[in-house]
Structures are given as structure tokens and as C-alpha cells.
Amino acid sequence: MSLAPVRGCVVLRPYGYGLWERLVAELDARFKATGHENAYFPLLIPESLLVREQQHVEGFAPEVAWVTQGGGEPLAERLAIRPTSEVTIMTMYAKWVQSYRDLPLLINQWANVVRWEKRTRPFLRTLEFLWQEGHTAHASATEAAEEVQRMLGVYADVAENVAAVPVYAGEKSESERFAGALHTFSIEALMPDGRALQAGTSHEFGQNFARAYGIEFSAEDQTLQHAWTTSWGMSWRMLGGMMMVHGDDRGLRIPPKLAPVEVVIVPIHKGESGEVRAAARELQQRLAGAGFRVRLDEREQSPGWKFNEWEMRGVPVRIELGARDLAAGAVTVVRRDRAFKEEGQKTTVPLEDTPLRLRALLDEIQRSLFAQAKAFLESHTIAARDRETFVRLLRERAGMIEIPWCELAACEAAVKEATSATTRNVRRPARGPTCVACGEPAKAQAYFAQSY
């Protein structure tokens, strides 16, 4: 990744984009498996269309970028660059949906969006970012609610089992809710500095958008009804979270399932050793044939230089192949999830067994990275029992601070005033009778934290 010649934007170079492609592949397969199809909608939104859903517009107004000229002339109507595509997609759904037989409508879009944030951070908050947004319409509230939970589950699965980032899934508070939604659910991860990162969201709109954009259908009982809609999104921010969670002082550590390169082969030879070179190429062929994402590094730099380079890039496994290995009919296998010279970092594997051993090793690395992150999350999730401790932990940015909570907006605002922390999400029921923050009756169990 590099900074771009535009404020608050980044360029993904091939290796970084490779990470995104892996995330896309994993998400897309799950979307398809749950019955969704991909489609594409325009980047620009006419202002008149945008303003239909009141809360939605008000929520996004401050961060919308506008196009006011085209072809060298002022436009009769400003065009918004989409900050999200609800309004365009709902407008189209209104045309497509007439009968309950047209439902559910299950569509996903892979797209870029622009949100004019006052303050940006590379990867975690950029003006333009890549994401996917799923938009569905249903014939009943129950069905829509199920969809929202199903996709929240997909996000939690991808975060934990692909990116190896443990998360808490739950519902957003009223103040953190998506503009225009009835309920917003999120997955929240914890970064090493004690701040929480929202890594995916799933929204239940009820009939709000359907009313604003006219999505009506004839129901089975012959009544005319508005559809129940949902939307859900995950962005490349997930990758930023993954890098922060797993990175160490030698650079990135990428979980195998997300790694553009799972295995790098570094040949080690003096001068022109045709034998080593040929053996390395043969190994690469074999591993590629067995389905591994493998790269052979034949550049001129010294082996030591390459070791450092690939470690910084986070490749899970490195295979060193030199004359010594060749003579022994073996390769040296080095795993990135272990520290330099730590027990087990380097092992010797018979050349013949390499594919088999590699598969097992990659699985083990995937598990080990998740386990390390999980242990961190658990040790930094603290149940506060009294207000004083609660406030102190939040100020110290100690992690996810868990309390029985009243769900009152005023209480949340007061906590924010005192600590700058907010609720991340909540689960029901509460595990205590009264709110630790303010003493009112508790309604839910909430995670509070400083957030990105």
C-alpha cells in the first residue's frame, strides 16, 4: 500500500490488492452459497433521489462529495458520489418488485464508495474505499430479520476463520445506528492498542426505505404491502484490522487463508548452481500443481535479504532450498508465526513430503494466529463492576469493557463526555440488574471501548 497523490486516499499495489482479492473470493463464495447474486449500480446519485429518505440523507449529508459540473458546464441537478447505494438500489427495486413472487430479492454489489471524512487514516478510514454492499428485499419482517442475522454470521465467520481476527457480534446502540435503519448489527474487533474496530455491519430497515422509494408488492393475501429491506457491508478496512491484529515488530503476519502468497521458495546457491535452481523450479511446479499459492524468488538479492523481505510481507511459510538441503533430499521450512530463532521456527522436511506437510502447517498457522488474537481479545475484555472502575478502564483504553447497560442515549453521551469511549455493540439479555454507568435498570450487556 502507498499513499496516493490525493488527500486521504491510498493506492493498493499488487500484493496489497492480492489481499483484497482473497477477501473478495472468500466473501463472494459465501454470498453465493446463501443465494445472492452480484450486480452493479451507478456511482452517481441525483440529488432529488438522495433526499427521499429523511434520516438517511441527514446521516450522510456531511460526508457526501458532489459533482456539480459535466462537459464543462454546470449541471442542472447536482450528482452525489455514492457514499453507499441504498437509494439507487431501492429505486430500482421499486421497478422490479410487484408480487410476493418477486421476493426475496437478494443482490450484492462490489464497488467503491466515497465518504468525505474530516479525518482519515490509511486503510482504516479513507475517503474512497472498496467494499461490498448487499441489498435485499423481503416479503416479511421475519424473513428480513433472518437475513440480517445470516449475513452478520457470514461476516463473523470470515473475520474469524479467514482473517483470523476474533470479533464480538452484536447490535449497535441508537446513536451508532446506520442512518435510516431500525436495527444495526456489527462485528467488532480489538486492536493491540486497545481501540475497537468495526469490521462489518448488517442493517434491518423494516419498511422505511420501501416507503420512501415505493417498493410495493401484492402479497399472497391480496393486500398491497411495502417490502422489508436490509443491507450489509464489509470493506477493505477488514484488511487493515487484520494487519494491525497480527503484525509484529518484523512486519506483517498474514493468515494463510488470506495470503496472496502462502509459500515462498528461496533458492540458495553459490554462483550458477543449475542443480539448486532446477530443484527449486520443480518444487514450485509441484506445489502449484497441488493447489498452493506459491512463489519462487529468483531475484539476484542475497538469501538473507529475501528472508527479511518476505517476512515483512507476512508470507506464512518460507522454504529454503540449497545445496545442503538437496544433498539430504530435504528442504528447510520456516514459519512466520514463530519468532526469529524461536523453537520450531525452522524445521527440515523431506522433499517428498513437502506438499502434505505444508498443508498441515498452513492449517496450524491459521489456527495459531487466531488463537493468539483470541487470547488477546479475551484478556482485554473486562467486566467492570462499578462506575469508577468502568470510567478508569475506558480512559486507560484497556480494551473492551463489558457492563450491564441501560441503553439510554443520555447515559451513553455522558460516558462519551467523560471518557471519549462509546458503545461498540450490545447483546441481550443484560447480565446484571442495573446499569454500571448510571444505575438505571439494565436492558442489555454492552461492550464499551475507544474506537477508530
Add this chain to the structure above:
RNA sequence: CGGGAUGUAGCUCAGCUUGGUAGAGCGCUCGGUUUGGGUCCGAGAGGCCGCAGGUUCAAAUCCUGUCGUCCCGACCA
């Protein structure tokens, strides 16, 4: 939007106080050497000192303005 920094080689930066021939490390190119944890030696290429104005015999350096970027805060899916 408020506060603070900063802009000099591809990158990271020194030089500015006290005006006078444009610097270092890394990277890049070439030759040699080396290759199991960022080899070493030598030779080279590369800069409108963010931009505009001013002061001066003379400006990277002093003054004014302007633009960009970064950090802290307020705001924020």
C-alpha cells in the same frame, strides 16, 4: 472547523539560527566480489530546495502570501 508541525534527490532526512558553487544514508545504474539471516569494494546517474511575490550585489536560508501533506482535537459508516 480549531491547534501544532512540515514541504530540499525515488525514499528518510541534514543544511536555514549567522544569506555566498546543493549534501548524507538508503535505493537506482555499471564493474567486480559475495550468497544458509538485510555481503563488501569501486565508479556513476539523479534536485526549478512546494508555489508566488518581496528584501538584497546575491535567497534553500530573511519577510509576506498561498497551496499541499502529516499529527492532535471536535465531527463521523
